[in-house]
Amino acid sequence: MDPRLMMQAALDGELDAAGAIAFERQLADDAALAKEFQRLQALRRVLRENFAGEAAPAALRARIAARARPARAFGRRDAFSLAASLALGVVLGGGAMRLALGERPAPGLTDALVDGHRRALLAASQVDIASNDRHNVRPWFDAHIAVSPPAPDLAAQGFPLVGGRVDVIEGAPAPTLVYRLNEHTVSVTALPAASASTPGATPAGYHVLAWRGDGFSYWAVSDADQPRLEQFARAFKAATDNARPPPQ
Amino acid sequence: MNRDNSADSRANERTLHRTFDERAFDAVVTPYLDDAYRFARWLTGSAVDAEDVVQESCLRAMSGVGKFDGGSPRAWLIAIVRNTAFTWMARNRPRDLALTDDLESVDRDSSAAPRVASPEAEVIERADAAMLQAAIADLPASFRETLVMREFNDMSYREIAEATGAPVGTVMSRLARARGLLIERLGKERS
Numbered sequence: 001m002d003p004r005l006m007m008q009a010a011l012d013g014e015l016d017a018a019g020a021i022a023f024e025r026q027l028a029d030d031a032a033l034a035k036e037f038q039r040l041q042a043l044r045r046v047l048r049e050n051f052a053g054e055a056a057p058a059a060l061r062a063r064i065a066a067r068a069r070p071a072r073a074f075g076r077r078d079a080f081s082l083a084a085s086l087a088l089g090v091v092l093g094g095g096a097m098r099l100a101l102g103e104r105p106a107p108g109l110t111d112a113l114v115d116g117h118r119r120a121l122l123a124a125s126q127v128d129i130a131s132n133d134r135h136n137v138r139p140w141f142d143a144h145i146a147v148s149p150p151a152p153d154l155a156a157q158g159f160p161l162v163g164g165r166v167d168v169i170e171g172a173p174a175p176t177l178v179y180r181l182n183e184h185t186v187s188v189t190a191l192p193a194a195s196a197s198t199p200g201a202t203p204a205g206y207h208v209l210a211w212r213g214d215g216f217s218y219w220a221v222s223d224a225d226q227p228r229l230e231q232f233a234r235a236f237k238a239a240t241d242n243a244r245p246p247p248q
Numbered sequence: 249m250n251r252d253n254s255a256d257s258r259a260n261e262r263t264l265h266r267t268f269d270e271r272a273f274d275a276v277v278t279p280y281l282d283d284a285y286r287f288a289r290w291l292t293g294s295a296v297d298a299e300d301v302v303q304e305s306c307l308r309a310m311s312g313v314g315k316f317d318g319g320s321p322r323a324w325l326i327a328i329v330r331n332t333a334f335t336w337m338a339r340n341r342p343r344d345l346a347l348t349d350d351l352e353s354v355d356r357d358s359s360a361a362p363r364v365a366s367p368e369a370e371v372i373e374r375a376d377a378a379m380l381q382a383a384i385a386d387l388p389a390s391f392r393e394t395l396v397m398r399e400f401n402d403m404s405y406r407e408i409a410e411a412t413g414a415p416v417g418t419v420m421s422r423l424a425r426a427r428g429l430l431i432e433r434l435g436k437e438r439s
Contacts (some may be wrong), residue, residue, distance in 0.1 A: 004428075005417075005420050005421060005424055007424075008420050008423045008424050008427070009405075009420060012398060012405065012423070014404070014405050014420075035366070035369075036366065037409075038369040038430050039366060039367070039368075039369050039372055040427055040431075041369070041371070042369035042372040042373045043372055043427055043430060043431055043434075044399070045373060046372060046373050046375050046380065047380060047399050047400075048399070050375075050376070050377040051377070051380070051399075051400060053282065053286060053287070053400065054285070054286055054289065055282045056281045056282050056284070056285035056286075056302065057285075057299065060281075060285065060299050060303065061281055063303060064277075064281065064302075064303060065278075067307060067310065068273045068274075068277075068278075068305070068306075068310060101346050103342075134249075222351045226365060246323055
């Protein structure tokens, strides 16, 4: 074999025992070859030192994991119960829907939601589907995680839709809508209505608001100030209330 | 203790209900996600683009996991990332792809001896990350991908051959050429 090719195989540990012995003999006999082999070893060392293995970003891993496990805790069946609770909501009317401003969520859940929001801010794209058209976002959620929360168009109120993404909350994929509030971003995650909403501390710099409606419990996370976020939450709630079929 | 038990039974339930595709995906894709990302980073030269490429690759891998027919799962996933990166580059950065080299002519003179006096090993070891990165980026694409698979993904010649579809002998000669070019360039920059 061409000694230069042989050197690659030796460097990469691809020679068998007999080949390795033959190569060692060659190296011992040929000073130029030995020098060349030292250069290759030096290159190997300098490459490994400078480029330690980089791991895939955690957010990327989470996104892919969410796609691999579609609709685990939140499946087609929930879509039916959602339809059922929607019907119930119609009967009960708006009175049953409480905008729980100021109600603060459980600590673990708040952290998970804020983490999801932060990760998205850091990621290449805050959304998995970028669209200001709710007619694109809802089918996308339906196709990916078999659940599609209402995605009201709030552009007229000053909160344009940016898109949607899938967060992983308490081990289950959760649809999250992303809106813009001036220079801020708000993430609205729709969780099954059964999710608790007990007080919890919010990390400094973030505000979290929770309300219920349409069989979901909505959680808005943003670094916008509290009054602005409340304004957004009211607009969102009003729009989803109006979108429901009128009571009979 | 109660908590542990219920966590266990929940985990069992999850295992029981996992579909074939999910298990296959966990076996073939999840362990090699870091490899896929690392490879895509070198191929696209950008962390942002690498994320896009890897995500798309994993979706493809997920839908095609039934087609995996043994061999090295890492080579299989890297091959998907490689194809996805090509189409992704063609769609989003066609200009960079226009530089694609003539593989045959590149491979043909693969055993050519170095033309200039070679640097001492100590000179090579003084190269810094930026210099190495630029030198690797300038390699012809077929050399670069082979080098990256070998040095940064720690793939065997057989795995690289599987992922690229080139014979093992070609893998070896591409590595020889890639390393020769890097050494030559580092010697020039440091002298």
